[in-house]
Amino acid sequence: MPEIDAARLSAALKDRYAKIDVVERTGSTNADLRKAVDQGAADRTVLLAEEQTAGVGRRARTWSSPKGAGLYLSVALRPGVPFTALGSLSLVAGLAVRAAAAGVGVDAVLKWPNDVLSGGAKCAGILAEAVAGDPPSLVLGIGLNVLPLGDVQPGPGGLPATSLAELGATNTDRTDVAIALLTELDEREKRWRLAGGDLTEAGLLGDYRAHCATLGQDVEVQLPDGTSLTGRAADIDAAGQLQVDTTGGRRHTVFAGDVVHVRPA
CATH class of the missing domain: 3.30.930.10 (Bira Bifunctional Protein; Domain 2)
Structure with missing residues (x-):
């Protein structure tokens, strides 16, 4: 090659x-x-x-x-x-x-x-x-x-x-x-x-939103402190942070983490 x-x-x-x-x-x-x-x-x-x-x-x-x-x-x-x-x-x-x-x-x-x-x-x-x-x-x-x-x-x-x-x-x-x-x-x-x-x-x-397969997915986010967050990936903000909606209607802002698509598209 x-x-x-x-x-x-x-x-x-x-x-x-x-x-x-x-x-x-x-x-x-x-x-x-x-x-x-x-x-x-x-x-x-x-x-x-x-x-x-x-x-x-x-x-x-x-x-x-x-x-x-x-x-x-x-x-x-x-x-x-x-x-x-x-x-x-x-x-x-x-x-x-x-x-x-x-x-x-x-x-x-x-x-x-x-x-x-x-x-x-x-x-x-x-x-x-x-x-x-x-x-x-x-x-x-x-x-x-x-x-x-x-x-x-x-x-x-x-x-x-x-x-x-x-x-x-x-x-x-x-x-x-x-x-x-x-x-x-x-x-x-x-x-x-x-x-x-x-x-x-x-x-x-x-x-980015148009080409992001994470949005709309059920996700598990492994956070830098070792904890995890599960919910629906709802949006990306202007700083590039992921917005995750969890049960109870609460929205979390995630600035860093590893994302697993629970139900891949």
Whole structure:
């Protein structure tokens, strides 16, 4: 399988990103860029790896990153938005992944807050990590399966893994897919940044709601403090938080958590 063409990537995206590097192998592109941000890396620095050996998702779960099968990338951002707005960037990234998949003929949906699904399986995961500073920065990690991964364990909630190729993508050239994904991300992140991290002001909230498979579902949300919440996923607010209606008509705002669709669509 062809390697990602760093020269073609840089040429296609030179007006959108400050720097784009492709490495053969690393532990975690997010960890590498967090360190780079601490050392003064420029806004919109991008790192892609052919293989990750210690890639992680939410709650330190590992994400399968076999060599040459997917896009394993991170983007360092200094968006200048309030710290409280940084979390909504995961939703913006989800929209970018969904659009890139649609561009190769794959119909995907979004599972709040950071998964992209198609055909009842997971094809991408997103991890946004704030980096302390004044103002704070963010490292946004995206893992997108382009080619079949082989035998991998299902994710939280029993979701199996899938890939663009298995979903009938019309183009599985990873350089082309990376250019499309980073272009879609650039366009949406700029709108989000100009709106101060407000999804409504950025014109992105309606789009997210339209493509979010979580809304209307009976869900169980595993919260960061170890407790769980069950109810109906009713809405997403302008900060990207999930609104869950529980028994008795009470509405809860969830800013972070792992969601299981009790009755998958």
